[in-house]
Amino acid sequence: MMLTGGQIVCESLIKEGVDVIFGIPGGAILPLYQDLPDYPQLHHILMRHEQGAAHAADGYARATGKVGVAFATSGPGATNLITGIATAHMDSVPTVFITGQVARAAIGKDAFQETDVTGITLPITKHNYLVMNASEIAETIKEAFYLASTGRPGPVLVDIPKDVFVEKAEFEYPETVNLPNYDMPQEADxxxxxxxxxxxxxxxxxxxxxxxxxxxxxxxxxxxxxxxxxxxxxxxxxxxxxxxxxxxxxxxxxxxxxxxxxxxxxxxxxxxxxxxxxxxxxxxxxxxxxxxxxxxxxxxxxxxxxxxxxxxxxxxxxxxxxxxxxxxxxxxxxxxxxxxxxxxxxxxxxHPPMRPKVTGELRPQYVIQALSQATNGNAVIVTGVGQHQMWAAQHYTFTKQNSWITSGGLGAMGFEVPAALGAQVGRPDAVVWSVAGDGGFQMTMSELATMVENNIPVKFAIFNNRYLGMVRQWQDIFYEKSYVATHYTGNPDFVKLADAFGIFGTRVTKEEEALPAIKAAMEYPGPALIDFVVAQEENVYPMIPAGGTIDQLMEEPIEGHA
Amino acid sequence: MAGHESTIVAMVRDRPGVLNRISSMFRRRNFNIVSLAVGQSEQPGMSRMAFVVNGDDATVDQVIKQLRKLIDVATVSPISEETMISRELALIRVNANASNRAEITQIVEIYRAHIVDVAPDSLIVEVTGDEDKVQSLKNLLSTFGITEMIRTGRVAMVRGMAQVASQNGRTDIT
Missing domain, CATH: 3.40.50.1220 (TPP-binding domain)
Structure with missing residues (x-):
């Protein structure tokens, strides 16, 4: 069967059991997008930023165990994926990224929106490909999914020039991959x-x-x-x-x-x-x-x-x-x-796990415990990196298998919004809570629009301390409380923001308001956001300094404890 | 453990960018390459590469494991000093004139090297051997003034008898 390169991509994705793609079109990948409507099995979710597409594919993959897929165009589309690809690489998440490239004749000529994407992603992918003929697409996609999902999983990128998407070739999906020396350890010695x-x-x-x-x-x-x-x-x-x-x-x-x-x-x-x-x-x-x-x-x-x-x-x-x-x-x-x-x-x-001070302020640890209680430990919790991540790791009681999705190795702020989107798409029946820092949330909050468009009912708990909290904590402990460039003095009103996006939003400033707000957010049928205005200068304890030893363990200062 | 030089031979798929993948891995992991030689192997579509790596045993083990992890790398074999046949080729342009050309020729003969180009004021010497031999000839010729030198880096194989002995199992690091 003679098909165009774009059709071969779609057919191959269907063979791999793909049902959802996170992406943004652009010049070099347009021919592939023109073929998409002929394949209604492939549901495309239009993201607001390619970083969001990459993190969403990652969140989807972690939540389901299936390979997450994202599309982006050449140049800036592809470079915007990078943080997401690196996150998936550090945390061994099976993902396949398909990027458009400028036409073959233009490669190497510094053409408009040309970037050496296979070069850039070399150290942050398990493997990558530049496909120079339509006849090689099927075999390459087969290999890409195989590599992404077997052994130690990871991201694989497939870069396809614009004219290869329109070139015709015989389509036959290979049954097996030809990787004779790809070691896949099974049983141990x-x-x-x-x-x-x-x-x-x-x-x-x-x-x-x-x-x-x-x-x-x-x-x-x-x-x-x-x-x-x-x-x-x-x-x-x-x-x-x-x-x-x-x-x-x-x-x-x-x-x-x-x-x-x-x-x-x-x-x-x-x-x-x-x-x-x-x-x-x-x-x-x-x-x-x-x-x-x-x-x-x-x-x-x-x-x-x-x-x-x-x-x-x-x-x-x-x-x-x-x-x-x-x-x-x-x-x-x-x-x-x-x-x-x-x-x-x-x-x-x-050395008890939690003894936060009672100060009359809204304690972030308390909020996590309230979340744990309200969800009965059954939610999927998605976080970015920083204090909110550590509090969630420490104080939520995880009882369900695979209910925690976080940017671990790379530690990417902003992961929590699109990864929660992807996780919810992968597990539509689960209650997905994005536990977000106010800093990370503002890096990727544009994806709220994607959630509204696609009715993806993620719940957001923003831990709003008006600081880059973990950085401030390091400044507090290691840099003589010199809070350089960590204080947000002009955060938006997150409740009004929720309103602008057309989602449920409410603010919590007292501990007694937390549980009712969490329950209200969960009862709301769509995406919902809670702005938890938490104690500004709370630190995460215990703490062992980077490169330190157990003797340097710092625990919460004792006085004033409940 | 002190750093030392180790020889590693790898079979790799002859694909665009494979050298980049390998050199990028060395750079990214902060490994120190002393030399690197690449060329066709006896198998179509495969190249054989020889690396000389500087580092302690743990570093060299890690290099081997990281190489094995690359999809385009088929096999990786460390080669021990005892079982190794290694050679390097160098071209050395050395200043020469009528008065010292005979002396240089004599040295070149002792080293079983060759003079492959003669000009009124210079010679090009081709020498093949292990690094010590190349180095020692280079040192001798440097008294006449070396104006240009290029070395291929080490290529290596395991001796026939040693290969038979080790065929029972791949020497895995882990």
Missing amino acids: PEQVQEAVQLIKEAQKPLILAGHGVIISRAYDELMELAEKAQIPVITTLLGISSFPETHPLSVGMPGMHGMAYASLAINEADLLLGLGMRFDDRITGKLSAFAPNAKVIHVEVDPSEVHKNVRATVPLIGDLKKVLQQLVPAVEPKSHEEWVQRIEELRVE
């Missing part, structure tokens, strides 16, 4: 599994560090079985949150820079760490030479390049986490670690 079993048997103070890999490989049940069978307490990394129910007696919460003090202290005392689908990020380890000084390490990872990168593994287990845990769980002997579990409980009592 059985000998190493035995070594791991032995380490677990010998350990007196074992800890599981459950990362994003648990969610990506859907290894929830296996993680639960391992934890319960060998009675190993479970710490969840920032991206591992919602891989293990926080109401479970073995749940220890998040460690690291703003993690629970008792989680970080437990790591310090542990004699065995089981890193499951995580990469020992610097926000967890702090100073590497002082990290987990007494612990042997079992590191289960699908990506061999993560093993020994930051922390030397005593036993590396390379493979798909779910499959490796299926090898490990039957081989592990049932055990109990009553003393160790008791010790962590002591640490928890000595």
